[in-house]
Amino acid sequence: MADAASHANHIVVPATPATVHWGYFSRSLKPVAAVASGDFVTIETLTHHACDDHARMIAGDPGAESVFHWTKDAKNVDRRGAGPLDASIHGRGAGEGFGVHICTGPVYVHGAEPGDVLEVRILDVQPRACRNPAFAGRAFGSNAAAWWGFHYNDLITEPKPREVVTIYELDDNGGHWARAVYNYRWVPQTDPFGVVHRTIDYPGVPVDHALVEENHGILKGVRIPVRPHFGVIAVAPREAEFVDSVPPGYFGGNVDNWRIGKGAVMYYPVAVPGALFSVGDPHASQGDGELCGTAIECSLSGTFQLLLHKRDRLAGTMLADLDYPLLETGDEWVVHGFSFANYLAEFGDQAQREIFAKSSLDRAMRDAFRKMRHLLMTAKRLTEDEAISLMSVAVDFGVTQVADGNWGIHAILKKALFSGEAG
Amino acid sequence: MADAASHANHIVVPATPATVHWGYFSRSLKPVAAVASGDFVTIETLTHHACDDHARMIAGDPGAESVFHWTKDAKNVDRRGAGPLDASIHGRGAGEGFGVHICTGPVYVHGAEPGDVLEVRILDVQPRACRNPAFAGRAFGSNAAAWWGFHYNDLITEPKPREVVTIYELDDNGGHWARAVYNYRWVPQTDPFGVVHRTIDYPGVPVDHALVEENHGILKGVRIPVRPHFGVIAVAPREAEFVDSVPPGYFGGNVDNWRIGKGAVMYYPVAVPGALFSVGDPHASQGDGELCGTAIECSLSGTFQLLLHKRDRLAGTMLADLDYPLLETGDEWVVHGFSFANYLAEFGDQAQREIFAKSSLDRAMRDAFRKMRHLLMTAKRLTEDEAISLMSVAVDFGVTQVADGNWGIHAILKKALFSGEAG
Numbered sequence: 068m069a070d071a072a073s074h075a076n077h078i079v080v081p082a083t084p085a086t087v088h089w090g091y092f093s094r095s096l097k098p099v100a101a102v103a104s105g106d107f108v109t110i111e112t113l114t115h116h117a118c119d120d121h122a123r124m125i126a127g128d129p130g131a132e133s134v135f136h137w138t139k140d141a142k143n144v145d146r147r148g149a150g151p152l153d154a155s156i157h158g159r160g161a162g163e164g165f166g167v168h169i170c171t172g173p174v175y176v177h178g179a180e181p182g183d184v185l186e187v188r189i190l191d192v193q194p195r196a197c198r199n200p201a202f203a204g205r206a207f208g209s210n211a212a213a214w215w216g217f218h219y220n221d222l223i224t225e226p227k228p229r230e231v232v233t234i235y236e237l238d239d240n241g242g243h244w245a246r247a248v249y250n251y252r253w254v255p256q257t258d259p260f261g262v263v264h265r266t267i268d269y270p271g272v273p274v275d276h277a278l279v280e281e282n283h284g285i286l287k288g289v290r291i292p293v294r295p296h297f298g299v300i301a302v303a304p305r306e307a308e309f310v311d312s313v314p315p316g317y318f319g320g321n322v323d324n325w326r327i328g329k330g331a332v333m334y335y336p337v338a339v340p341g342a343l344f345s346v347g348d349p350h351a352s353q354g355d356g357e358l359c360g361t362a363i364e365c366s367l368s369g370t371f372q373l374l375l376h377k378r379d380r381l382a383g384t385m386l387a388d389l390d391y392p393l394l395e396t397g398d399e400w401v402v403h404g405f406s407f408a409n410y411l412a413e414f415g416d417q418a419q420r421e422i423f424a425k426s427s428l429d430r431a432m433r434d435a436f437r438k439m440r441h442l443l444m445t446a447k448r449l450t451e452d453e454a455i456s457l458m459s460v461a462v463d464f465g466v467t468q469v470a471d472g473n474w475g476i477h478a479i480l481k482k483a484l485f486s487g488e489a490g
Numbered sequence: 491m492a493d494a495a496s497h498a499n500h501i502v503v504p505a506t507p508a509t510v511h512w513g514y515f516s517r518s519l520k521p522v523a524a525v526a527s528g529d530f531v532t533i534e535t536l537t538h539h540a541c542d543d544h545a546r547m548i549a550g551d552p553g554a555e556s557v558f559h560w561t562k563d564a565k566n567v568d569r570r571g572a573g574p575l576d577a578s579i580h581g582r583g584a585g586e587g588f589g590v591h592i593c594t595g596p597v598y599v600h601g602a603e604p605g606d607v608l609e610v611r612i613l614d615v616q617p618r619a620c621r622n623p624a625f626a627g628r629a630f631g632s633n634a635a636a637w638w639g640f641h642y643n644d645l646i647t648e649p650k651p652r653e654v655v656t657i658y659e660l661d662d663n664g665g666h667w668a669r670a671v672y673n674y675r676w677v678p679q680t681d682p683f684g685v686v687h688r689t690i691d692y693p694g695v696p697v698d699h700a701l702v703e704e705n706h707g708i709l710k711g712v713r714i715p716v717r718p719h720f721g722v723i724a725v726a727p728r729e730a731e732f733v734d735s736v737p738p739g740y741f742g743g744n745v746d747n748w749r750i751g752k753g754a755v756m757y758y759p760v761a762v763p764g765a766l767f768s769v770g771d772p773h774a775s776q777g778d779g780e781l782c783g784t785a786i787e788c789s790l791s792g793t794f795q796l797l798l799h800k801r802d803r804l805a806g807t808m809l810a811d812l813d814y815p816l817l818e819t820g821d822e823w824v825v826h827g828f829s830f831a832n833y834l835a836e837f838g839d840q841a842q843r844e845i846f847a848k849s850s851l852d853r854a855m856r857d858a859f860r861k862m863r864h865l866l867m868t869a870k871r872l873t874e875d876e877a878i879s880l881m882s883v884a885v886d887f888g889v890t891q892v893a894d895g896n897w898g899i900h901a902i903l904k905k906a907l908f909s910g911e912a913g
Contacts, residue, residue: 212878217859224874233879245883250875286876289907291884356887356901358859359878428851428899432892436640436781451647452673453709455635455782456656460668461714464779466887466899469855476851476889478779484712 075105075372082111082130082171082366087347089115090148090166090270092310092320094303094339098175101341104375108174109368111195112297112349115169115270116364119209119232122276123248124366127198131366134169135271139259144169147270149309149419160262164269165419166312168299168321172345174373179342182378184386185302187333187344187371192295194237194351195366206237208245208351208365211253213267216360217469229253230267232274233285235363237293237351245293245351245363247286251279291352295367296328298348300392305338306411307419312347314422314473317409319392323362323468324403324477325353332395334376334386344373357468385446391438400480402442404435405473423472431476435464439478447485457484498795500530505553505594505789510770512538513571513589513693515733515743517726517762521598524764527798531597532791534618535720535772538592538693539787542632542655545699546671547789550621554789557592558694562682567592570693572732572842583685587692588842589735591722591744595768597796602765605801607809608725610756610767610794615718617660617774618789629660631668631774631788634676636690639783640892652676653690655697656708658786660716660774668716668774668786670709674702714775718790719751721771723815728761729834730842735770737845737896740832742815746785746891747826747900748776749819757799757809757816767796780891808869814861823903825865827858828896846895854899858887862901870908880907 078100080086086099102108113131117124125131136143142161150156150163157163176185194206210233212218219228230253235245255265258272304310304318315321319335327333335342346369353362381387385400391408394401406427407413414421439462443454461484467475501523503509509522525531536554540547548554559566565584573579573586580586602608617629633656635641642651653676658668678688681695727733727741738744742758750756758765769792776785804810808823814831817824829850830836837844862885866877884907890898 210879210883212875212882216878216882217855218863218878218881221856221860222874223863231875231879233875235883247876247879250879286872286880289872289876289880290909291880291907292904352883354881354883354885354887356855356885357882358885358887359882361882363883426852428855429849432640432779432851432889433644437644440641440646449709451645452635452654452656452675453670453712455639455641456633456654456670456673457709457712457714458641458777459635459639459780459782459784460633460658460775460777460786462777462779462781464777464781464889466855466889481715484714486713 075107076102077107078102079109080111080171082113082134084134084143087134087144087169087171089144089146089169090162090164090312092301092303092312092345093308094305094343095308096173096343098173098341098343101175101177102373103177104373107370107372109370110171110346111368112171112347113169113366114208114349114364115167116209116211116361117366118271118273119211120207120234121273122199123197123202123207123234127200137259137271137273149311158262159269160258167270168312168348170299170312170345170347173303173343175341176344176373176375179337179375180340181338183337184376184381184389185335185337185342185344186374186376187300189329189331189369189371191370192329193368194295195368206365208235208363210235210363211267211361212359213361215470217358235291243293244290246290249281249283250285251281254278291363294325294328294352296325296350297346297369298323298350298362299346300327300333301345302335302337303339303343304411310411311419313471314410315405315471315475316411316473317390321348321471322392322403323353323357323471324394326394326396326401330397334389334393336389356466357470360470385442387445388441398482402435402438402478403467404431404438404476406430407473408434410473426472426474428466428474428476431474432464435476435478439480498528498530499525501525502532503534503594505534505536505557507557507566510557510567510592510594512567512569512592513585513587513735515724515726515735515768516731517728517766518731519596519766521596521764521766524598524600525796526600527796530793530795532793533594533769534791535594535770536592536789537772537787538590539632539634539784540789541694541696542634543630543657544696545622546620546625546630546657550623560682560694560696572734581685582692590693591735591771593722593735593768593770596726596766598764599767599796599798602760602798603763604761606760607799607804607812608758608760608765608767609797609799610723612752612754612792612794614793615752616791617718618791629788631658631786633658633786634690634784635782636784638893640781658714666716667713669713672704672706673708674704677701717748717751717775719748719773720769720792721746721773721785722769723750723756724768725758725760726762726766727834733834734842736894737833738828738894738898739834739896740813744771744894745815745826746776746780746894747817749817749824753820755818757812759812779889780893783893808865810868811864821905825858825861825901826890827854827861827899827901829853830896831857833896849895849897851889851897851899854897855887858899858901862903
């Protein structure tokens, strides 16, 4: 890889209506750029929750204004989701909001073929500064406690149920902490095409702040550690033409692990020629679990180096037989288990509906166990007995998310375990 | 509490046949000691897995030898578990092994009444050094990948199923790392009373090393971070006369969170007069999840300070309405959720059987969510909307254990979130 890197190019992909795909992955998307292994790419990503506070997260920003532009006469990005363009199921809008994340890409990787592994090094992550003179230079994000959250049917105070949006501001445009600015209860919003959205059921619906009551002075004295990361990094799945961006899978996608930030390295099994790499769902911060359905959703730009590992060079490495998104940090290897490891194949035609009905942490735990065992037995050459003992005494299993249909459990393997004889 | 502490006593409770209760909690046990709020107590605990390697974990140690003593003529601690003394269900032995942990205590706390909260400060934790001249001064533990482990019916190599014991040694008698010494596959063992144990179905069965094959040279170059802690710290539950020590509950018990070590503080809701505090199930290390059913089970001694919080002083504090074991570390508050928050009450007469049939991480996640919400709304005075947003963006949910019937999810709240306006 050293040779490739030494002649590497660095391209920039801004977020524009022409460079984003909203709410879905597709093996058939036309690439917005092409790179060679070793190249660098800086990618702008926009949060699909920016409309929750247009003044702080869109106004004055030409790229964001263009992507979110939606009047009765023009909707710059029409398809939002993997559903029908004519919205014939629920009538929510083109794509039906079956998938919500604004993804920038895809980037075509020369030479990538099914069976290869794409390594994605996250070299830098920066919040996107507000361009509205009233808030210029500051950075904001939105947290929506929404109908798909784990809490939604389990509220104890009235009115029940309800959806609540909380707007956060980052210190120093990307410092260590974020603080709440205000929150409001979602009320029915009528989109520019006249569709009423009684819940947060379609992404990018402009919120009319004349209709909502802003509660300022909330979460007083509370600060949130900022962990900027990308909820979605994906290669295109092979199984279907349009794939809902919400449930994560073997292709990555909406993994929603806050550890996928600056300094992290991700590995994805390539499923289609050129890999078709996309990034979206930027987060300023998230807890393990993503309990209420979203993080602090905050537009970010990332700089990545993409490296291709050909399938005939994987045996005996950490990447052998890789069939899920694998995370490497400076100190850890992190395996991602899901309720259904490859739901698109397991459920066939009904996959994109069934997966939401069968969320299960118990199954995700089983998947994480099997994947970690495989890693230890393959790359670390342990026997099954060694691997299982090690997993029980030194591997930490955590809840990645209970927000994305295909719920996740991750397993953390510390690199220090393998530092040999040094005490 | 300052006054109480300044006149505090410090007592020592060694592990002897007279000071341990094996495999169960009981509101009717005669206390082995009594203390006042503010007093200190050093408690020896023995791992119930010490018989996996008698030479390294029992031999030459008078206390351990006495507790584990079992010949055809004498079994110093007869009852092991909450089952029938005549072993009329399975014939495994007195108590049937329905509960396995050797617990030292109970310690009676003067003035403790139901509705109060017992604070347990863990001031020190020390491994119990081997007294066998062949290994003198070193410390060992055992990890059993057993039939109750999450992996057991999901093995990929033969023979299936199987149970495997791995013996670990701690560096420097309690240093930072442990290493595997050898492992062996469990084979049927005949106990001194003539009962054959085809699986690890009764605690303290002497393992005849002439019957097992020791595999040395395993887990080469692998080291385990040592995290000494107590799997079991409990107050006596109110609901039943004999309570199986395996499923954790509101009374604490077998919580199996490795964070319950030196420097940690635990809070338990007192359920019976005197609280009846017991400690056992000592671990040298465990991963979040305790996947194969056990940790590195290793005898330890702990020094604790016990402080009583009367029920009429709890309102508005972190301890208000406390109905579960709450952990405080220097940096964090950790809430413990279970599949069933109070399984003894929820299932009634059948509780101690049903709980093993209904393990569920999904339910434990719900319980952890509700408990954390309560803590944030009560002690931190947040609205439900504030609490839910905060949980999604800054609270980390992890898998405590999938080994103990009543599976656990914990939720970690960082104290730094509440450090006020300082950036």
